[in-house]
Amino acid sequence: MKTTEAITKRILTLCKERNITPNKLGTISGVEPSTITSIFYGKSKNPGIVTIKQLCDGFEISLTEFFNDKIFDNNDLDD
Numbered sequence: 349m350k351t352t353e354a355i356t357k358r359i360l361t362l363c364k365e366r367n368i369t370p371n372k373l374g375t376i377s378g379v380e381p382s383t384i385t386s387i388f389y390g391k392s393k394n395p396g397i398v399t400i401k402q403l404c405d406g407f408e409i410s411l412t413e414f415f416n417d418k419i420f421d422n423n424d425l426d427d
Contacts, residue, residue, distance in 0.1 A: 350426045354419045355395055356388050362407050362414075377406025 363373055370388070374381040379402050386392040387399075397411075404414050 349422065352387065352390060352393060352395065354422070354425060355400065358414060358417055358419055359384075359387070359403060361417075362409075366407065373403065373406050377402045379403055379406070 359370070359373070363370055368376075370384050371381050373379070374384050379399060383392070383399060384403075387395045400414065401411055404411055407414070
């Protein structure tokens with residue numbers, strides 16, 4: 349699995365856990381919906397840490413909490 353795919357899955361999992369849509373996440377985090385869409389559809393090959401931090405702020409979690417998930421423990425993640 350590519351790292352960007354793991355990031356997308358983590359975002360979707362957090363949205364589901366909080367019962368919010370990706371659009372709502374964009375609104376509360378200040379990230380443009382088009383940016384979130386680009387991440388989801390692989391157009392953004394390298395989502396920046398600043399964008400991920402903004403999304404984390406929307407989720408009210410830290411970057412550590414975001415990346416502290418078994419999906420990122422896989423040594424088979426591709427760049």
